[in-house]
Amino acid sequence: xxxxxxxxxxxxxxxxxxxxxxxxxxxxxxxxxxxxxxxxxxxxxxxxxxxxxxxxxxxxxxxxxxxxxxxxxxxxxxxxxxxxxxxxxxxxxxxxxxxxxxxxxxxxxxxxxxxxxxxxxxxxxxxxx
Amino acid sequence: xxxxxxxxxxxxxxxxxxxxxxxxxxxxxxxxxxxxxxxxxxxxxxxxxxxxxxxxxxxxxxxxxxxxxxxxxxxxxxxxxxxxxxxxxxxxxxxxxxxxxxxxxxxxxxxxxxxxxxxxxxxxxxxxx
Numbered sequence: 055x056x057x058x059x060x061x062x063x064x065x066x067x068x069x070x071x072x073x074x075x076x077x078x079x080x081x082x083x084x085x086x087x088x089x090x091x092x093x094x095x096x097x098x099x100x101x102x103x104x105x106x107x108x109x110x111x112x113x114x115x116x117x118x119x120x121x122x123x124x125x126x127x128x129x130x131x132x133x134x135x136x137x138x139x140x141x142x143x144x145x146x147x148x149x150x151x152x153x154x155x156x157x158x159x160x161x162x163x164x165x166x167x168x169x170x171x172x173x174x175x176x177x178x179x180x181x182x183x
Numbered sequence: 184x185x186x187x188x189x190x191x192x193x194x195x196x197x198x199x200x201x202x203x204x205x206x207x208x209x210x211x212x213x214x215x216x217x218x219x220x221x222x223x224x225x226x227x228x229x230x231x232x233x234x235x236x237x238x239x240x241x242x243x244x245x246x247x248x249x250x251x252x253x254x255x256x257x258x259x260x261x262x263x264x265x266x267x268x269x270x271x272x273x274x275x276x277x278x279x280x281x282x283x284x285x286x287x288x289x290x291x292x293x294x295x296x297x298x299x300x301x302x303x304x305x306x307x308x309x310x311x312x
Contacts, residue, residue, distance in 0.1 A: 092212060095212065107299065139297060141224065142296070166277040169266055169268050174196060
C-alpha cells in the first residue's frame with residue numbers, strides 16, 4: 055500500500071527548479087514596493103537569480119551585453135530586493151523592489167510610460183529631473 | 184539641407200511596431216486596476232494585441248494550445264481592458280485590467296502566490312472559494 059506523506063515543513067527554494075527558456079532565461083517583473091507601480095521587465099538566468107537573492111540587489115542578465123546587469127551599478131538607480139516571487143508555472147518572476155531614482159533608462163520612473171488610448175500613443179510621464 | 188519636422192500631433196498606435204520574439208510573441212503583464220497587484224504574465228502575438236484593443240477583452244496567445252486565449256472564456260474569469268501600455272523598448276506590454284474572479288488557474292487571485300523568504304518557499308495566498 056502506498057504511503058502518503060503530508061508536507062509539514064517548508065520547501066527550500068532551488069533556483070534550478072525554475073523554468074528557463076531555450077536561452078536559459080526567465081522574465082522578471084519589477085514592482086515598486088510602495089506605489090505598486092510596475093517599473094520594468096527584464097531577464098534573469100539562474101546565476102542572476104542566485105545573485106539577486108544572496109546580495110539583495112536585483113541583478114538581471116543583459117541579453118545585449120551578454121553579462122550580468124546589477125541594476126543601478128553605473129547609474130546609481132539601484133533596486134533593493136524587498137520580496138521575490140515565483141509564479142504558478144515557475145516560468146516568471148516578480149521582484150518587489152525599493153527603487154532609487156528612475157527605473158527606466160529614459161529617466162522615467164517606469165518603463166511603461168506609453169499608453170494606447172483611442173488608437174493613439176499617449177505619454178503618461180516625463181523624465182525625472 | 185535636411186528638414187526637421189516637429190511632432191505636434193499624436194502618434195497612431197501600430198501593433199506591427201512592437202518587438203516580437205523569434206516566435207512572434209511579446210510578453211504581457213496583467214495588473215489589477217484597483218489593487219495594483221500583478222496578476223499574471225502571458226504572451227500575445229500581433230493579432231492578440233489587435234483583438235485585445237478592439238474587443239476590450241484581454242486576449243493572449245496560448246503557446247501550449249497554439250491558439251488565441253480569450254482570458255476567462257471558459258472559466259468566466261475575464262479580464263476587461265482598462266489601460267494598455269507599451270514599454271520603452273516596445274518589447275513588453277502592461278495591461279491594466281478589471282479582473283473577474285481569480286486570475287490564476289489554481290484559483291488564486293494572482294499567479295505570484297509563492298515568495299522566497301530566507302531560502303524557503305512561502306505560500307502567500309490560498310485559492311479563492
